[in-house]
Amino acid sequence: MNHPLPLREQMKALEHLQEVDFKIDHLIKRKTSLPDSVRLLNESFQKMQLTTDTKKNAFTEVEKLIRQTEAAIELNNDRLTRAHTKLETVHNSQEFQAANKEIDQLKKLNTTLDEQLKKNKQDLELLNQEINQIDTDFLKLKTDRETQMTVVSSESAQLDAEIATLTQEREKFLPSIEVRISRQYDRVRGARGGMGCVHAVGGRCSGCNMMLPPQLFNEVYRANDLQQCPSCHRILLIPSVSGEASSQAEAKTGT
Ligand SMILES: [Zn+2]
Incomplete structure (x- = not known):
């Protein structure tokens, strides 16, 4: 792609990618057993x-x-x-x-x-x-x-x-994601049991459950740049499901 998509959209694609990768991993595990x-x-x-x-x-x-x-x-x-x-x-x-x-x-x-x-x-x-x-x-x-x-x-x-x-x-989904992000995702995924990106929910990383610094949590919702959990290094995503988390995301978008 010539111009990368807005980060928010890239993160959506990454979320789908993670879902598909999760299914693939599961099938590979079944095949191995x-x-x-x-x-x-x-x-x-x-x-x-x-x-x-x-x-x-x-x-x-x-x-x-x-x-x-x-x-x-x-x-x-x-x-x-x-x-x-x-x-x-x-x-x-x-x-x-x-x-x-x-x-x-x-x-x-x-x-x-x-x-x-x-x-x-x-x-x-x-x-x-x-x-x-x-x-x-x-x-x-x-x-x-x-x-x-x-x-x-x-x-x-x-x-x-x-x-x-x-x-x-x-x-x-891959073409929607910048190479530097997909590479980072692959790296973390390889090191962290197949999970390269996770939702940031309620101020926490849902991958390792660590409380995120409020500033970082806000950055995730601003979606200006890629954010990773300081503890498990997974890429942090805004949950795409409706509810408290996404309404909070809506609120942050305006700032
Ligand atoms: Zn974490």
Whole structure:
């Protein structure tokens, strides 16, 4: 613009700009929090993956144990066969007793090994059931996650569209505001939680609630120059709503 608009009008545009920016900030915040639901599902997913891996490793270990026990039983049976053969060829009672003792020991060992094999097979069956259950849960979680990701991406697109509309609206107000003022507004907004300008109401800054020096408060209503709160540095505006504040503004305009 060649000639800046009267400050009072610029402040009105700034007020609208702040409203739009506030909405944009809110939408951006919503967009940022969207992936949380997916993140939570991802965490469950990873936890479940870890449990599955642990169970599958345990399954492999038990399978190995079973093979070892079966091999031990086979070996023991061979020894037993040999012990029986020995028993048929003994020459005296001492050898007979020794062979019988060996057979007894081998039989005892076989019983132990059989019990171990039985237990291993039970463990394997249990692990198999657990793994099947986890696989079912896993599949469900996978589906949930995909659904959630679709929801998030469509919500995200919706928010993007709303943000784009508001950004266009923002552009409508910008040309009415001098660059030095919009820069100041952006600076304060960045430092003060998204609020770059606030109303001066009842002698106070409505941003930080500090009591303003009466002279400054009057200057705001004179609107000859940009005024900022000495405490929070936000640009001070005259409220555009009707009521005590604006009638006070009317009164000040005449001075
Ligand atoms: Zn303030």
